[in-house]
Amino acid sequence: MRTSIASAGSMDPRNEASAARYPVPPGEGGLAALIRTLGFSCTRCGECCRGESGDDPLVLVTPAEVREIIRSDGSRWEEVAEPFPCFIRHGESGSHTFEWCLRRDGDRCRFLGEEGGCGIYTSRPWICRTYPFVLDEGDLLVFPCPGLGTELTAAEAEALATDISARERFEREEEDRIRSVLARTPLPSGRLMIDGEGVKVLHG
Numbered sequence: 281m282r283t284s285i286a287s288a289g290s291m292d293p294r295n296e297a298s299a300a301r302y303p304v305p306p307g308e309g310g311l312a313a314l315i316r317t318l319g320f321s322c323t324r325c326g327e328c329c330r331g332e333s334g335d336d337p338l339v340l341v342t343p344a345e346v347r348e349i350i351r352s353d354g355s356r357w358e359e360v361a362e363p364f365p366c367f368i369r370h371g372e373s374g375s376h377t378f379e380w381c382l383r384r385d386g387d388r389c390r391f392l393g394e395e396g397g398c399g400i401y402t403s404r405p406w407i408c409r410t411y412p413f414v415l416d417e418g419d420l421l422v423f424p425c426p427g428l429g430t431e432l433t434a435a436e437a438e439a440l441a442t443d444i445s446a447r448e449r450f451e452r453e454e455e456d457r458i459r460s461v462l463a464r465t466p467l468p469s470g471r472l473m474i475d476g477e478g479v480k481v482l483h484g
């Protein structure tokens with residue numbers, strides 16, 4: 281869905297049209313109960329890490345997530361992340377984008393190993409930890425995934441629900457930071473990244 285600050289929704293890279301939408305039952309435990317009904321277990325197939333069905337493997341990440349990967353992996357920023365490739369024009373000669381995504385290697389995430397495993401599993405971003413689920417305005421969006429329909433325990437469903445809710449809060453906070461940056465910073469010309477840390481001029 282390639283969400284930006286303009287649409288202020290989730291940050292899942294897949295086309296939202298491919299997702300099923302379920303209302304989350306009200307009350308504590310409603311999300312976990314829904315997830316348990318749907319069933320899920322990651323098969324480590326790596327499909328969500330590759331460009332399947334014509335989708336780009338755009339894995340959106342915040343600056344904090346990029347720094348966490350750098351800390352664990354030792355890579356440089358430009359080896360981890362690239363600007364989200366959708367720029368909005370401003371002024372006479374300016375353009376800007378709002379998000380980073382993990383660097384791609386052709387049609388796959390650059391951290392996907394040849395055997396299919398994630399090379400940064402312990403520091404993988406929220407979007408990877410919670411795929412194929414994302415909260416959207418009180419609904420649960422569920423993207424196509426071979427792991428769906430697999431029985432999971434109540435504790436596993438509860439843990440996943442906690443992660444999905446935490447991800448929603450994390451993304452909302454990042455969007456608030458971006459709005460704050462936008463409100464206080466005049467945009468210079470050039471190619472810019474506007475993230476929660478500020479306005480950054482992109483080179484190259």
Ligand code: SF4
Nearest residue numbers: 329389391392398408
């Ligand atoms: S970071 Fe890991 S889990 Fe996420 S898309 Fe890349 S290889 Fe897949």
